[in-house]
Amino acid sequence: MFNPRNPRFKNMKRMKPRIAVFKYSCCAGCEFQLIFFQKHLLETLKAVDVVYCKMLKSGGVEAGPFDVALIEGAITEEWQASQLKKIREASRYLIPIGSCAVCGGIPAIKNSTDELDVEKRVYADTAFLHSVTAAPIDHYVKVDGYVKGCPMGERDLDELVISLLLGKKPVFLEYCVCVECKLRGAICVLVAYGEPCMGPVTNAGCGALCPVNNRACYSCWGPMRDANAKALADQFLKMGLRKEDIFRKFTEFGQPTDEFKPGALT
Amino acid sequence: MKDAQGEGYLLARDDLFDWTDTLLRDFAVQGPVLKKKGQTVFERIDDPSSLQLDYCSTMLAPRNFIYPQRQEFLHIQRSSGQTRVVTPAPAARNILFAIHPCDMHAITVLDRIFSRDSWDFSYNKARHETITVVLNCAKACDQGFCSSMGTGPFLKIKDGYDVEITPVDRAYVMEFGSRRGRDLIRKAANLRRITGADLSQKKRVEKKAEASFTKFLDTKGLPELLARTLNHSVYKVTADTRCLNCTNCTMVCPTCYCYNTEDLTRFDLKQVERKRHWDSCQELNFARVHGGNFRSSREARLRQFVTHKLCTWVEQYGCVGCIGCGRCMTWCPTGIDLTEMAKEIQRDWSPAEKR
Numbered sequence: 001m002f003n004p005r006n007p008r009f010k011n012m013k014r015m016k017p018r019i020a021v022f023k024y025s026c027c028a029g030c031e032f033q034l035i036f037f038q039k040h041l042l043e044t045l046k047a048v049d050v051v052y053c054k055m056l057k058s059g060g061v062e063a064g065p066f067d068v069a070l071i072e073g074a075i076t077e078e079w080q081a082s083q084l085k086k087i088r089e090a091s092r093y094l095i096p097i098g099s100c101a102v103c104g105g106i107p108a109i110k111n112s113t114d115e116l117d118v119e120k121r122v123y124a125d126t127a128f129l130h131s132v133t134a135a136p137i138d139h140y141v142k143v144d145g146y147v148k149g150c151p152m153g154e155r156d157l158d159e160l161v162i163s164l165l166l167g168k169k170p171v172f173l174e175y176c177v178c179v180e181c182k183l184r185g186a187i188c189v190l191v192a193y194g195e196p197c198m199g200p201v202t203n204a205g206c207g208a209l210c211p212v213n214n215r216a217c218y219s220c221w222g223p224m225r226d227a228n229a230k231a232l233a234d235q236f237l238k239m240g241l242r243k244e245d246i247f248r249k250f251t252e253f254g255q256p257t258d259e260f261k262p263g264a265l266t
Numbered sequence: 267m268k269d270a271q272g273e274g275y276l277l278a279r280d281d282l283f284d285w286t287d288t289l290l291r292d293f294a295v296q297g298p299v300l301k302k303k304g305q306t307v308f309e310r311i312d313d314p315s316s317l318q319l320d321y322c323s324t325m326l327a328p329r330n331f332i333y334p335q336r337q338e339f340l341h342i343q344r345s346s347g348q349t350r351v352v353t354p355a356p357a358a359r360n361i362l363f364a365i366h367p368c369d370m371h372a373i374t375v376l377d378r379i380f381s382r383d384s385w386d387f388s389y390n391k392a393r394h395e396t397i398t399v400v401l402n403c404a405k406a407c408d409q410g411f412c413s414s415m416g417t418g419p420f421l422k423i424k425d426g427y428d429v430e431i432t433p434v435d436r437a438y439v440m441e442f443g444s445r446r447g448r449d450l451i452r453k454a455a456n457l458r459r460i461t462g463a464d465l466s467q468k469k470r471v472e473k474k475a476e477a478s479f480t481k482f483l484d485t486k487g488l489p490e491l492l493a494r495t496l497n498h499s500v501y502k503v504t505a506d507t508r509c510l511n512c513t514n515c516t517m518v519c520p521t522c523y524c525y526n527t528e529d530l531t532r533f534d535l536k537q538v539e540r541k542r543h544w545d546s547c548q549e550l551n552f553a554r555v556h557g558g559n560f561r562s563s564r565e566a567r568l569r570q571f572v573t574h575k576l577c578t579w580v581e582q583y584g585c586v587g588c589i590g591c592g593r594c595m596t597w598c599p600t601g602i603d604l605t606e607m608a609k610e611i612q613r614d615w616s617p618a619e620k621r
Binding site for chain 2: 040184187197
């Protein structure tokens with residue numbers, strides 16, 4: 001990636017990486033998280049050049065070029081998909097941020113119902129609507145990494161920005177919530193208290209926020225790679241959960257993902 | 267030192283709490299404390315009455331006071347052209363109070379790993395600073411099979427521990443495995459030397475404890491058998507239908523020692539922390555190296571866990587990696603049982619079929 005400290009770039013005029021943030025179907029919480037950015041807002045704004053971000057500034061160059069394009073939200077309409085493809089061509093790195101962009105998230109709950117029923121339930125006039133099945137960003141374009149979370153996690157976001165500044169490859173977490181849960185020494189709520197915890201199939205990054213507070217994880221970070229959702233769903237059945245409840249658990253976040261499909265079909 | 271006549275002491279049941287109170291003045295005492303819904307955890311105690319001495323096994327073995335989940339190695343700071351390396355201060359002197367014999371055995375297994383092939387500075391420093399007080403088990407845990415692994419229910423090792431406590435009728439037999447353990451015992455009031463009668467009473471308690479086991483594992487020839495049956499179907503079937511790769515088994519295992527090191531850069535790009543945290547072979551990226559992942563299937567990862575604990579550990583470190591505490595099966599969300607898997611392989615390879 002672009003490294004301002006590299007002596008090769010000493011005489012270059014533009015030293016800062018150009019960042020653009022685009023929003024599709026979501027609650028805009030990730031964009032807010034990015035702007036809020038806890039205690040690192042000033043350092044970040046000094047180090048990068050935000051060229052397009054609706055929540056941060058008006059105007060901006062929509063056409064690019066960008067060094068990094070951050071995409072939040074799922075794709076639920078036609079125009080979004082075609083714009084996304086243009087952004088992909090205009091940017092060196094394209095990274096989905098937040099569960100909606102990474103794995104469908106909340107917008108993808110509608111995929112379990114008929115498209116027309118959903119449209120009619122929300123809008124009085126559906127004539128102008130061209131909605132499609134909600135899908136994550138990587139269904140349409142190639143992506144260069146995922147910043148997971150709902151809203152996106154601070155740890156992964158920090159890692160992304162620091163990697164960008166240092167010119168190194170970011171290391172994102174790819175293990176399940178259980179690892180972080182045990183690292184914090186929390187008692188397993190699934191085994192000890194019989195809570196239907198989604199931790200074993202959910203990607204880590206939150207620091208096991210719910211299990212540490214004796215609550216079952218509800219998989220807001222989306223599925224972990226190579227998760228065994230079928231085995232967990234069978235275990236939920238054994239614990240006495242109804243099939244509809246298990247279906248809802250596995251379609252609440254990450255409905256379009258291959259990892260959660262076997263669990264939802266149980 | 268352990269079995270020599272007259273080297274142990276007898277302490278009345280009620281005096282144990284007074285003794286603990288004395289220890290609290292000089293040390294940070296980490297003991298078993300009862301939490302909600304019958305769960306016991308090891309944590310620092312301020313009051314001896316919060317101790318829960320009659321406990322089954324805790325979720326996390328007390329290894330985390332010697333080998334913490336997350337640990338900082340180095341802190342590198344750069345300011346005005348100068349680089350400064352800071353190493354974190356060592357931990358306070360801990361007493362691990364009332365740990366079970368199996369956990370004590372596990373610590374001696376970790377000792378071999380962290381000091382034989384390479385000297386792990388942070389581990390050995392913490393290990394040296396930690397005093398271990400072992401409480402022998404009067405009855406077997408629900409899932410424990412330590413009698414089969416030779417690690418329980420009473421302490422079987424001769425050194426490496428400091429104090430060994432055995433509950434006998436209305437009293438505790440206190441023995442020591444080191445000089446500092448002896449000094450620790452002598453802080454107690456109302457001590458009296460043990461007699462032959464006390465030792466025979468201890469033997470009776472041990473017999474009774476050994477008779478209470480319900481879970482067994484025949485370890486005779488097991489390492490060789492597991493090495494021969496790497497393609498047994500039990501791994502594939504269990505991995506496909508039950509294993510979640512949640513890493514619970516390795517995180518709660520008292521002898522698991524793998525860790526991952528990571529460098530964390532601060533936002534000013536002038537400070538770097540090098541940290542390590544426990545890692546697990548059940549994790550997908552654990553075996554990812556340049557060129558690929560050599561354990562990309564769930565079956566391979568599960569087999570790694572079983573065969574490392576019961577088979578390859580022997581040639582690696584000269585002892586079995588499993589100490590029979592039963593934590594991996596207690597805390598597995600789908601109840602995968604290490605002994606059942608080993609037994610299934612043993613059944614398929616009954617002596618008549620072998621070669």
